[in-house]
Amino acid sequence: MPGTDALTRLQSTGQFALELEAVSRHFGALVALADVNMSVKAGERRAVLGSNGAGKTTLFNAITGDFPTTTGRVRLFGEDVTDLPSHERIRRGLRRTYQISLLFNGLTVLDNTYLACRGVTRGRFSLRRPKRDDSSLELAETLLQAVHLDDVKDKQVAELSYGQQRQLEIALALSGAPRLILFDEPAAGLSPTERTLLVEILQSLPAHIGFIIIEHDMDVALKVSERVTMMHNGRIFKEGTPEEIENDSEVQELYLGQGGDHG
Numbered sequence: 001m002p003g004t005d006a007l008t009r010l011q012s013t014g015q016f017a018l019e020l021e022a023v024s025r026h027f028g029a030l031v032a033l034a035d036v037n038m039s040v041k042a043g044e045r046r047a048v049l050g051s052n053g054a055g056k057t058t059l060f061n062a063i064t065g066d067f068p069t070t071t072g073r074v075r076l077f078g079e080d081v082t083d084l085p086s087h088e089r090i091r092r093g094l095r096r097t098y099q100i101s102l103l104f105n106g107l108t109v110l111d112n113t114y115l116a117c118r119g120v121t122r123g124r125f126s127l128r129r130p131k132r133d134d135s136s137l138e139l140a141e142t143l144l145q146a147v148h149l150d151d152v153k154d155k156q157v158a159e160l161s162y163g164q165q166r167q168l169e170i171a172l173a174l175s176g177a178p179r180l181i182l183f184d185e186p187a188a189g190l191s192p193t194e195r196t197l198l199v200e201i202l203q204s205l206p207a208h209i210g211f212i213i214i215e216h217d218m219d220v221a222l223k224v225s226e227r228v229t230m231m232h233n234g235r236i237f238k239e240g241t242p243e244e245i246e247n248d249s250e251v252q253e254l255y256l257g258q259g260g261d262h263g
């Protein structure tokens with residue numbers, strides 16, 4: 001049971017997109033997340049940094065409900081979702097991208113996006129051929145413009161570069177009125193040019209869409225976020241503005257102490 005302060009915070013308004021209250025996740029004897037408290041405002045852009053095994057992916061799994069938490073409460077937009085399955089959290093506006101690709105390689109870019117739009121709006125997938133007047137098709141085209149893929153919309157996904165596939169994953173995450181998106185290392189494997197484009201795409205997302213980004217590229221993470229949470233050994237080690245984190249001597253020590261292993 002959370003204490004009085006925790007309960008007061010749990011009963012707070014929906015001004016927060018996300019509130020984590022003493023969230024822990026154990027794997028046997030291993031504590032992957034230990035008593036994590038974290039609040040992200042609606043529309044806020046937050047980076048989560050930390051070395052390998054710091055608990056970043058486990059944190060995402062706790063937020064999405066992909067793994068149950070061992071202890072603690074998770075609140076989305078003022079509502080306690082700790083006991084709700086992933087699809088119920090998605091219905092409340094939560095989206096996630098993965099480090100592995102979940103795209104349909106044999107379909108076109110537009111078809112992939114269209115299916116995602118229909119899948120969310122109708123609650124299930126339909127393989128009906130799109131008609132020109134379909135609002136899902138219009139939405140899909142708009143999303144592809146937002147991620148700079150409109151000129152390759154008729155190509156098969158398998159023909160896209162790796163960077164373009166990552167851009168498409170962002171378009172899919174944008175389908176169906178998301179309010180909070182979790183991006184899991186979107187810059188991984190991208191060229192410098194593709195990273196610049198990624199930063200531009202993330203910075204141009206509509207203001208009401210908040211996100212949390214796990215990113216090993218400090219430069220990308222600090223450019224697209226308003227606040228940064230540093231994790232270490234399953235705990236929150238530091239939180240602050242990008243400037244505060246960049247200039248923090250303990251953060252520098254931790255990173256340098258790992259021989260430059262930022263990820």
Ligand SMILES: Nc1ncnc2c1ncn2[C@@H]1O[C@H](COP(=O)(O)OP(=O)(O)OP(=O)(O)O)[C@@H](O)[C@H]1O
Nearest residue numbers: 027030032050051052053054055056057058059263
């Ligand atoms: N399903 C699992 N079973 C057992 N241990 C796990 C499982 N998932 C994660 N862990 C362990 O929990 C700890 C945190 O892992 P996690 O993947 O959350 O770290 P991370 O910060 O995302 O690391 P990376 O940057 O390498 O992705 C690690 O010690 C990891 O080995």
